[in-house]
Amino acid sequence: MREFIKRMIANGLVEEISEPVSSVYEAPKQAYYNSKKMLYFHNCDGHKCVMNTIFDRRSLSVALNIPEEKLVKTLAACTYSGKTHDAGKLTFVPAKLSALPIMKHFPKDAGRYLTSGVVFSAFNGVENASIHRLEVLDDTHLIGRIVEGRHTYKLLQQAKAAGKKLPIAITIGAHPAVTFAACTRVPEGKEMAYAAEILGKDMPLYECPNGIRVPDAEIVLYGYMTAELHEEGPFVDISGTYDPIRMQPVIELEGMACKPDFIYHGIVPAGAEHKMLMGAPYEPRIYQAAANVTNVRDVYLTPGGAGYFHAVVQVKKMTNGDGKNVIMAAFAAHTSLKHVVVVDEDINIYDPNDVEFAIATRVRADQDVMIIAGVRGSSLDPCRIGDGMNVKMGIDATMELGHEDEFIRADWNE
Ligand SMILES: C/C(=C\C(=O)O)CCOP(=O)(O)O
Numbered sequence: 544m545r546e547f548i549k550r551m552i553a554n555g556l557v558e559e560i561s562e563p564v565s566s567v568y569e570a571p572k573q574a575y576y577n578s579k580k581m582l583y584f585h586n587c588d589g590h591k592c593v594m595n596t597i598f599d600r601r602s603l604s605v606a607l608n609i610p611e612e613k614l615v616k617t618l619a620a621c622t623y624s625g626k627t628h629d630a631g632k633l634t635f636v637p638a639k640l641s642a643l644p645i646m647k648h649f650p651k652d653a654g655r656y657l658t659s660g661v662v663f664s665a666f667n668g669v670e671n672a673s674i675h676r677l678e679v680l681d682d683t684h685l686i687g688r689i690v691e692g693r694h695t696y697k698l699l700q701q702a703k704a705a706g707k708k709l710p711i712a713i714t715i716g717a718h719p720a721v722t723f724a725a726c727t728r729v730p731e732g733k734e735m736a737y738a739a740e741i742l743g744k745d746m747p748l749y750e751c752p753n754g755i756r757v758p759d760a761e762i763v764l765y766g767y768m769t770a771e772l773h774e775e776g777p778f779v780d781i782s783g784t785y786d787p788i789r790m791q792p793v794i795e796l797e798g799m800a801c802k803p804d805f806i807y808h809g810i811v812p813a814g815a816e817h818k819m820l821m822g823a824p825y826e827p828r829i830y831q832a833a834a835n836v837t838n839v840r841d842v843y844l845t846p847g848g849a850g851y852f853h854a855v856v857q858v859k860k861m862t863n864g865d866g867k868n869v870i871m872a873a874f875a876a877h878t879s880l881k882h883v884v885v886v887d888e889d890i891n892i893y894d895p896n897d898v899e900f901a902i903a904t905r906v907r908a909d910q911d912v913m914i915i916a917g918v919r920g921s922s923l924d925p926c927r928i929g930d931g932m933n934v935k936m937g938i939d940a941t942m943e944l945g946h947e948d949e950f951i952r953a954d955w956n957e
Pocket residue numbers: 675676688690780781821879920921922923931
């Protein structure tokens with residue numbers, strides 16, 4: 544993380560704040576409304592703290608060391624083949640969460656939450672790394688929002704079936720490539736191979752006393768995810784609305800390892816960094832899936848769709864009907880996607896007005912709109928049915944092949 548912060552400072556992308564700021568509401572509120580730079584607080588409850596580490600495509604480009612215009616294509620070409628190596632054991636002291644500036648973000652949140660923690664877990668030789676929001680219960684206990692059906696949930700179910708607790712470790716302030724990889728739905732066990740491939744180097748992993756391996760980070764916690772359930776939430780999540788109370792697994796912490804003068808990383812829910820980390824990792828995945836259907840040019844998860852629920856896919860169709868297959872490919876690649884629009888190469892997918900132009904002039908709703916009911920969506924969608932069922936919509940806003948002249952906008956370069 545520190546090398547990345549130095550590069551962001553060198554790029555003029557960091558605002559350093561020396562005035563004292565509270566971890567309760569003040570720091571999150573500043574990050575929410577001041578999202579054009581990384582915020583580096585030098586006194587957040589007396590600690591160093593960064594927020595908005597990745598807040599737009601330029602900062603993502605700096606973090607991953609990939610030119611901005613090549614991000615989606617470069618990441619889509621990854622094969623999750625990076626190498627890691629064991630680099631020894633970490634030294635821990637007893638866990639004490641109150642020693643960290645863990646933030647309370649919104650007034651009706653249930654309490655303080657770790658929001659940048661990458662949870663590493665392993666069971667029967669299968670490893671996983673994913674970000675989970677973690678509510679603070681006391682100095683040594685957290686409650687994790689562990690979404691049903693995802694990798695961590697599956698490993699916990701296996702541990703419980705074997706009458707065991709799931710060994711876990713949590714990193715705070717790892718390299719952004721680690722966080723980005725942990726936010727990506729990659730094949731089981733491949734998150735750190737993806738991060739190492741992005742970084743272009745063999746990545747050291749350090750062993751915790753419970754056997755879990757973690758990359759370098761400012762703070763490392765280790766312990767066990769248990770079968771015990773506790774109320775978790777309410778909590779403002781990606782949509783900016785309060786996600787409701789659910790019964791979720793309790794995590795019991797044993798140890799904590801902090802770098803001297805550690806830098807804490809906080810992510811304000813529904814802020815720019817949250818939207819980038821929830822959405823950008825899915826763009827290469829949708830790109831890969833759409834590339835199996837037709838010529839795909841680019842993919843964008845839009846901020847208006849909370850960076851997570853809406854995508855625009857830009858293609859050069861080979862045959863009529865490709866648009867509908869791209870819609871289905873996008874929904875398969877990102878199962879929390881709710882609405883997707885497929886457009887041609889002449890549409891600027893980063894300009895909502897241009898996308899709207901395509902919808903306004905190239906869509907006949909009786910033939911170009913695909914409605915899918917009874918499908919699993921995101922548990923974070925306030926209009927979900929139950930805890931995740933939903934209705935999805937795809938819009939094929941591409942021109943009819945052979946009739947492009949009727950749709951292309953006039954200009955003076957003809
Ligand atoms: C709860 C989740 C993310 C967060 O807390 O920001 C994951 C949501 O997973 P879905 O599959 O979209 O329900």
